[in-house]
Amino acid sequence: MMSRTILRSKVIVPRVNALVGRRFYSFKQEDQPRIRIGSTAPNFVVNTTAGKIDFHEYIGDKWAVLFSHPADFTPVCTTELGAFSKLKPEFDKRGVKLIGLSTEGVDSHNQWIKDIEEVVTEGEKFGFPIIADSTKEVAYKYDMVTEEDFKNLESGMVATVRAVFVIDPAKKIRLTLTYPASTGRNTAEILRVVDALQLSDKRGIATPVDWTEGQDVIIPPTVSNEAAKEKFGDFKTVKPYLRYTTLK
Template sequence: MLSRVLIRSAAVRTALPRATPVFRPSIVGTRFYSFKQEDQPRIRIGSTAPNFEVNTTSGKIDFHSYIGDNWVVLFSHPADFTPVCTTELGAFSKLKPEFDKRGVKLIGLSTEGVDSHNQWIKDIEEVVTGGEKFGFPIIADSTKEVAYKYDMVTEDDFKNLESGVVFTVRSVFVIDPAKKIRLTMTYPASTGRNTAEVLRVVDALQLADKRGIATPVDWTEGQDVIIPPTVSNEAAKEKFGSFKQVKPYLRFTKLD
């Protein structure tokens, strides 16, 4: 758990020793966070996505309430007005109708404030979306709380969370309606993401949940899927009809 000390007045702040790091996030109610690596939540597949309340370009949100009964893709960016991020956010915004069809909400993150995000969105709409309105919120993680909870920083930047300039890495989290982490991807700051891959893995996860199958390498919608080894041949025939057995543990079938 993050330890929190409420700094209640300017007088109290003045009384603090000079060596005490203090920063003033652009959210209501100033808070001081002490970020400790040993207290950092462990984010694994199957973990409950840590909740948080934060300002975004669409207003203040409670993240679990934002998820609701939907799937969510949460992804972070090193900073506002960065070239690779500008292309990524615009591409995700253009793909938003496809995510909508799948019941998936998108939400981005950067460690700067809402005003900066809003100015950045104007650039994204100008140079990437062709004037189309940007389609989803961007989290203003100026306290770096979300970056900490979701481990979105490099080893070196972790040491600067309390007082230094921090550029979040390009993390992607696919979260299901039960608030469980289903997939994670982490890219270095220099490497742009593949939006089609994010959409592809959402399709694979949702199909696996719905039909009890697995998907092979490079699978895309409509291609053959794999019958899990835990399903017997008799059960597979009853459930899927015909299938192709390559090895006793490797069987392919086509879904209707």
């Protein structure tokens, strides 16, 4: 009995390793980048519905929003991709490139896009690339999987969660959002945080809860009253650490 067990292990293990080599050809769990705000967004070269791209070259000197989907032809994802496509002119105004990701191939993506154009964009052409991440390599590099799936990524079916990454022109991660597979994203919120991040970079301010463009902003506590007066003009002090101003 013992000899049979040993024989099985010798036969099976190489097959598993070969499978892992094919699926995760340049990914090792222990080498996974830590994706934090301020991290450099991991680069990758991958096939998309717009052809092969180098991700950092695709971003160029723009901002980018990268967001993932569990699979093609799924109902929530269909609504999301269509909504992002309809909002693309707004992202364009802000110098933001959109790019989606799903775990099927390019042919499947292209067929799915036809459905999206039919039921969500009302005939308008779909506006940005979808990454074909059939090996799940990009999903793993960006930690787009659940805890359980990450532990078991060498076996079984793994679906990506609904992750969102806002990336600036320096290729730094500026915002991350992660949703469970059952919950659709809020496209208006993603557009709002892009506005907030870009305004913060440009004017050196912070934005309060539920802030939208045109509303008062917060002067950071690191700015003295004298410097705030010189930089922003009038401002309202609610607490010494909480001061509001209207940008002109």
